[in-house]
Amino acid sequence: MTTLSRLHTNGVDALRTSDHVIPIATATGPAIRWDELVRDDHVHGSLYTDPAIYQAELQKIWSRTWVYVGHESEVPNPNDFVMKSIGPEPVLMTRDKSGSINLLHNRCPHRGNRVCMSEKGNARSFTCPYHGWTFANDGALRGYPFPSGYEGADRSALGLGKVARVASHRGFVFGSLAEEGESLLEHLGAAAGAIDALCRNSPEGEIEVTAGYLKHKVKANWKFLVENETDGYHPSFVHASIFEVAQSGIGTLYGSDST
Template sequence: MTEHSPGDLVSPDRVAGRLYTDPEIFERELTGIFERTWVWVAHESELPEPGTFKTAHIGRQPVIVTRDRQGVLHTLLNRCRHRGASLCEKPSGRANGFTCPYHAWSYGLDGTLRGVPYPQGYDGVFDRRELSLHRVRTEVCGGMVFATLAGDGEPLADFLGEAVPWIDRFFKQGGGYPVKVLGRHRFRYRGNWKIQLENTTDGYHFPIVHRSWMASVDAETADMMSFMTDPAAVTHDLGNGHSVMRMVPGHSDLDVDDGSEPLPSRFAGIAAELSQTLDPATVRKLVRAMHGTGFNLNLFPNVSLSSSFLRVLRPVAVDETEIEHIAIGPDGPPELDVVNRERLRIHEHFQGPFGFGTPDDAEGWDRVQRGVRAAPDMAILVNRGMARQATDPRGLPTSHVTDETGMRAAYGEWKRMMSDA
């Protein structure tokens, strides 16, 4: 049991290690954060047509995200209203509705209770209109589908705030085409969810943890990611726990292109193949975006738009977290297949289960969890760059890309939400 209130455990420049190890704090996070705020559950491309669905979680609560026959998106608690059995165990697919395997109560794609076997036993007992699946409030921004268990909370656009234009910029990497999910893989690490939350806008670790990856790529890619001493590479606190780390400022907005930047020579063959059917401007957009955008966007509490992929975290236990890495690419004519094959290979090289990046990151996260068991009230420092942090023209707290601005943003929102939970 914790002897501290959350407000005692988070300061502007440090947090107690107990935040990673205390089971009581973890349980309070599930109700005080994940069940009170907007949580990412899907990308619209995963639900392309009526009748498509995917399963997800809001904290530990299982949900089904569906597109009904009218094309409307719904998020439904994955729990039969009869005796509580889960309705769907598949990660995604197509369906006309959902039928409980226990007693065969059936529901429509919008959650409406459609059928009850042997209904005469319920005559005069209930009104089936009152026993639809629990619908979770759902909104979309830039193709990103979010849901919240807080029915009376703020609109999604207000919660995302300054992050909205960055979401729009991220999905410009389709090169003028819509963006779709290409593939995914899941894994778990033996550590608290906040350890990963810190990672996506932690530029300080990159050349240390990922030096093997830096040594494995071509010189052009390595040079592009050598941002440690670039004064233009900065991190912004976007408010509400969100932050963006601009590693390659010249690629922050892929629509801004004066044509002077040479295209990476490693993609010359792809450019030549695309040029057989596509105009030069489109080819340039697609090839220039092959590595994704020049930034990592952290959206509190559970999803990151990281350069060229999505990273989704799910808290499982105080010392266990599930991560899903989602590769994306342009959704268009068959000519784009060559682009998406290459994007998948790039993704596998860094984020894949046998890539250079994911194992190195996961080892670091595991070691943090092991280490904080020693003196759990000893401080975890998030003070790097505080003395040089300033306010940018938009009023956003800003410091160098190697500073811990993003972590301070996330813990500020954590403290606010946990203090009034």
């Protein structure tokens, strides 16, 4: 059995095995040796704790893929907005006066300050509290103080940044920070059918997110949450009450195959 330990030498973070040292990427360090950290039957614990690995995941995974942002029913009226995020990037999901859904970076292009501090609401415009730049609900620049100081500036290029790609399926809105990549349906695969089945349970054939939701801050790497959600071994113990409700038959989903 191989034992690995963390060390820092010559300004470089690394993992020591019984016979060699594996460098880990830092801001200025070498590339991460993924093949050394991920084996056929186990992975190294640093995949859940190392900040450099997390930063690499943000770049290689979350900045390239589709991320669920929210539901269209959260912004039912023109000029409605709700605060969301894609990874660590704060975004505003808005419905503009034409009825279109927008995903806007909540960051003023002037000095990078947040332009909206409210979790949700209805507003025709957002004004940066730092220098007073104002933007329409669709992100377009409306104006700024002392315009003579920006004579000749291309106002169309000074609006709020937009998430590169936005798409929805049955009202579920997804965003991608990558300019190019697979379509949303390609990304969803069989999950699109699960969303369709969920919507078919409604007499109207669609759902609304109107009852609110709970937010949880978990001090853990995102992979812990994913693995817990896909773990079928624990529900009958941790969530025993679910199995007692109306003899729902949910127990058939779990068993020896989930270990």
